[in-house]
Amino acid sequence: MTETEAQTGPRSSGTLLERSGLGLAQRLNWLRAAVLGANDGIVSVAAVVVGVAGATSSRAAVLTAGVAALVGGAISMALGEYVSVSSQSDTEKALIGKERESLDRDPEGELEELVGLYRTKGLTEDTARRVATELTAHDPLAAHLSAELNIDADDVVSPWHAAFASAGAFTVGAIVPLAAVLLVPQPLKVALTFVVVLLALAVAGWSAAYIGGGPRWRSTARVVLGGALALGATFGIGSLLGTAGIV
Numbered sequence: 480m481t482e483t484e485a486q487t488g489p490r491s492s493g494t495l496l497e498r499s500g501l502g503l504a505q506r507l508n509w510l511r512a513a514v515l516g517a518n519d520g521i522v523s524v525a526a527v528v529v530g531v532a533g534a535t536s537s538r539a540a541v542l543t544a545g546v547a548a549l550v551g552g553a554i555s556m557a558l559g560e561y562v563s564v565s566s567q568s569d570t571e572k573a574l575i576g577k578e579r580e581s582l583d584r585d586p587e588g589e590l591e592e593l594v595g596l597y598r599t600k601g602l603t604e605d606t607a608r609r610v611a612t613e614l615t616a617h618d619p620l621a622a623h624l625s626a627e628l629n630i631d632a633d634d635v636v637s638p639w640h641a642a643f644a645s646a647g648a649f650t651v652g653a654i655v656p657l658a659a660v661l662l663v664p665q666p667l668k669v670a671l672t673f674v675v676v677l678l679a680l681a682v683a684g685w686s687a688a689y690i691g692g693g694p695r696w697r698s699t700a701r702v703v704l705g706g707a708l709a710l711g712a713t714f715g716i717g718s719l720l721g722t723a724g725i726v
Contacts (some may be wrong), residue, residue: 515689516645517557518653521683524548526675526713532669533717541660549653557646559569564638571635578623581674590615590621596626655679673710680706 525547531541582589585594597607614622624630659675660668684702688695 480607493724513644513648514683516581516648517652517683518680518702518706519556520549520552520649521655521676521679522709523552524653525656525660525672525706526709528656529669529672529676529710530713530717532660532672533714534721536662536665540684543659544656545653545660549650549657552653553646553649556649557642559641560616560645561638564636564641567639568636571630573629574630575620575624575632575635578627579620582619582623589619593623593626652679673707676710677706 485627517592524545526544528541531544535541547577593611593615594604594607597610611622618631622633654675654678656672659672663671681699684699685695687693687702688698
């Protein structure tokens with residue numbers, strides 16, 4: 480340990496997800512659900528309330544539309560994530576079950592298959608056989624799942640985790656534009672809501688890049704640009720409908 484580490488503690492390495500102690504599949508599952516949920520909550524509810532605000536100055540109409548979008552969106556996101564991740568989880572469990580059956584039925588044949596896999600990765604016959612034998616002695620199922628399918632039996636994605644993460648993140652994101660459009664006085668309502676929403680999207684994009692270790696400015700820019708396009712489109716449609724007297 481260096482003198483600096485002795486004073487400040489060991490330096491951590493890797494992204495926030497890598498230091499979380501979760502498996503890779505669980506980390507990616509959590510990140511995807513949370514980021515998609517937050518972004519959708521901010522953009523979709525903001526688009527609804529800004530569109531309604533463009534058509535009418537009625538506070539009750541904006542509140543009703545915003546709350547309906549929040550509740551419906553959160554439930555929809557949770558259901559969509561649960562169904563999607565359940566399908567992935569079922570597939571992974573089925574593959575794990577088939578691999579376990581193959582090992583019980585023909586362990587020697589499976590060992591030779593593992594040797595062949597390591598040879599195709601560039602190892603010599605002797606090294607491949609030694610690696611396959613040692614890994615099989617330690618945990619044959621884990622060895623085959625990793626080499627053949629890139630699956631960890633202890634890291635199967637959870638549909639419930641994805642559903643709750645998505646719904647919770649959507650709700651948190653949706654509260655931002657809803658609060659902005661309701662609390663800001665009428666003359667500045669739409670303009671300040673635009674600013675608040677785009678700032679929230681910038682924070683969400685930067686946070687996602689930080690957690691996942693990706694390029695932060697690029698992630699932030701594309702999220703903000705997409706949100707700005709959505710807000711501009713819905714506000715324009717709402718204003719057109721309001722001006723035409725349709726609503």
